[in-house]
Amino acid sequence: MAAADQIRGDMTLSDYSFPHSRLRRRITTTDRTPLVLIACGSFSPITFLHLRMFEMAADYARFNTQFEVVGAYLSCVGDAYKKSGLVKAEHRINMCSLAVAQSSWISVDPWEALHAEYLETAKVLDHFNDEINEVIGGVETPNGRKKCHIALLAGADLIQTMSTPGVWADKDIDYILKNFGAFIVERTGTDIDEALSALQPWKSNIWVIQQLVQNDISSTKVRLFLRRDMSIRYLVPEPVVQYIEEHGLYEEDGVAAASAGGAKDREGARPGESKGVAEAGSSNSGGA
Ligand SMILES: Nc1ncnc2c1ncn2[C@@H]1O[C@H](COP(=O)(O)OP(=O)(O)OP(=O)(O)O)[C@@H](O)[C@H]1O
Numbered sequence: 001m002a003a004a005d006q007i008r009g010d011m012t013l014s015d016y017s018f019p020h021s022r023l024r025r026r027i028t029t030t031d032r033t034p035l036v037l038i039a040c041g042s043f044s045p046i047t048f049l050h051l052r053m054f055e056m057a058a059d060y061a062r063f064n065t066q067f068e069v070v071g072a073y074l075s076c077v078g079d080a081y082k083k084s085g086l087v088k089a090e091h092r093i094n095m096c097s098l099a100v101a102q103s104s105w106i107s108v109d110p111w112e113a114l115h116a117e118y119l120e121t122a123k124v125l126d127h128f129n130d131e132i133n134e135v136i137g138g139v140e141t142p143n144g145r146k147k148c149h150i151a152l153l154a155g156a157d158l159i160q161t162m163s164t165p166g167v168w169a170d171k172d173i174d175y176i177l178k179n180f181g182a183f184i185v186e187r188t189g190t191d192i193d194e195a196l197s198a199l200q201p202w203k204s205n206i207w208v209i210q211q212l213v214q215n216d217i218s219s220t221k222v223r224l225f226l227r228r229d230m231s232i233r234y235l236v237p238e239p240v241v242q243y244i245e246e247h248g249l250y251e252e253d254g255v256a257a258a259s260a261g262g263a264k265d266r267e268g269a270r271p272g273e274s275k276g277v278a279e280a281g282s283s284n285s286g287g288a
């Protein structure tokens with residue numbers, strides 16, 4: 001990993017600067033709105049599916065919308081997010097950085113994870129909007145500067161939790177879907193129509209992406225394979241395999257040991273969330 005991408009365990013917010021080197025600062029079209037995709041999650045560890053989500057969303061945006069993707073970010077939850085199977089944020093960020101090392105347009109932003117307290121997704125999206133549109137000033141176009149549209153990129157299971165009572169504050173759902181919107185990747189085990197049924201008021205700001213090649217990799221399954229001493233090669237990028245080996249990650253059994261059947265090993269309620277997210281999430285990781 002390039003030294004510049006390394007996150008040290010003792011890094012604090014005072015060492016932080018917004019990573020913008022992969023953000024395209026100029027577009028040549030006048031009829032398109034620049035778009036930046038933000039994927040929030042645990043990424044413990046990042047998998048090839050997480051990376052595919054960005055490519056699927058970029059294709060979708062190009063063929064089906066008036067957006068032009070100018071950049072994308074992975075934002076890992078911090079250590080205050082209580083979920084079994086979550087290794088330290090430092091490791092999750094480093095694995096994400098290794099995974100996108102070859103990408104010209106996907107970056108990893110450690111800002112969320114550098115907070116000791118849990119940060120709601122609305123605050124994380126506000127941070128990106130602030131850095132990209134207020135500090136940097138959006139992108140240049142032939143007609144002058146234009147603000148970027150910042151959108152959440154998520155799997156269908158995450159959007160389904162928005163209908164689970166107590167997981168998201170109503171005001172946050174309204175704020176996120178009204179101001180940012182979401183690109184949603186279908187996920188095996190989640191009924192997308194059901195997931196979206198309660199979100200109809202914001203449907204013009206929700207873009208559903210079909211997985212043309214169904215891919216059901218989950219971090220839970222990767223952790224389960226590791227605990228069973230099985231190979232995870234070709235489920236996650238090779239440098240991530242090596243990082244996990246070098247740091248001896250995921251060797252200990254989680255609390256629920258992934259229920260020995262591959263179900264998501266949630267510990268229950270996390271800061272800002274009810275136990276509902278655990279139940280809602282459990283449908284997506286079938287037996288491994
Ligand atoms: N196979 C998949 N299909 C569609 N979306 C996915 C898939 N795997 C992960 N995602 C999405 O990626 C984002 C980050 O997910 P997260 O880090 O929770 O991964 P995960 O594999 O679901 O993790 P875990 O198994 O630990 O719960 C979420 O929006 C999630 O919905």
Ligand SMILES: NC(=O)c1ccc[n+]([C@@H]2O[C@H](COP(=O)(O)O)[C@@H](O)[C@H]2O)c1
Binds near residue numbers: 120277
């Ligand atoms: N209230 C909220 O803002 C809220 C609720 C549930 C999940 N989330 C986010 O969704 C993502 C879920 O990730 P996991 O699927 O790994 O649990 C995380 O980034 C988390 O912060 C946010």
